[in-house]
Amino acid sequence: MFERKKKVDPILNWHPNFRVVELLPDIKTVRTGFLVNFAAIFFALVALGWTVATEVEIHNVNRDIDRANGQIEDSAKANTKNMAGSKQFVTKSRSLQFAAKFFSEKVPPLDLLNDLLDARPDNIIFDSVEISPNLLEQGGKKVYMQRIILAGTLTDDTSKPLDAFAKKILAFPSLKGRIVDPEKNMKPEFKHDDAAGVFKFTITLNLKPTA
16 A cells, blocks of 8 residues: 655745834824813813803892892882972972062062051951962953952941052052052952951952063
């Protein structure tokens, strides 16, 4: 029998390794996982900073609102106090306004009152003396004049003392030459009170406007 030949082991190609490993470039795979982590941390920090800034802004706005509300409350209290003071002033100043208007009339009120008191007989009692502006039509035109309304009581059996008193009014220095139509104006209106035995009278005078 023929002897079987032994199988020859393959001979691998061989060549000498002349590489200097220390001098070769690093060609290992670059890992990018840390970039994702870095990006995640960056956006997390940005979101945190934005949240903190927003909370600080909200806090500042709320503080400003509280401060404004406090100022509004203080102003409301001061306004209420001022309104009460103004109302009280208006109430108390009415008498002063009346006095200012009374003394600003073109007919001096005190002079007129002095003349009335000097001419008043003992049997005449004054109830009221009113001086006010009056709009009358004169010569086809409307003219502002002053009007004096004198109301009083005559304690007498007849009304004759009223005629004598009316004539004295015509001679008043404060009214001299200013009474419109003396014959018409100087006729007192009176009414007899039978129960009291007196005459209630009213004398109305319209005065010419001063130049």
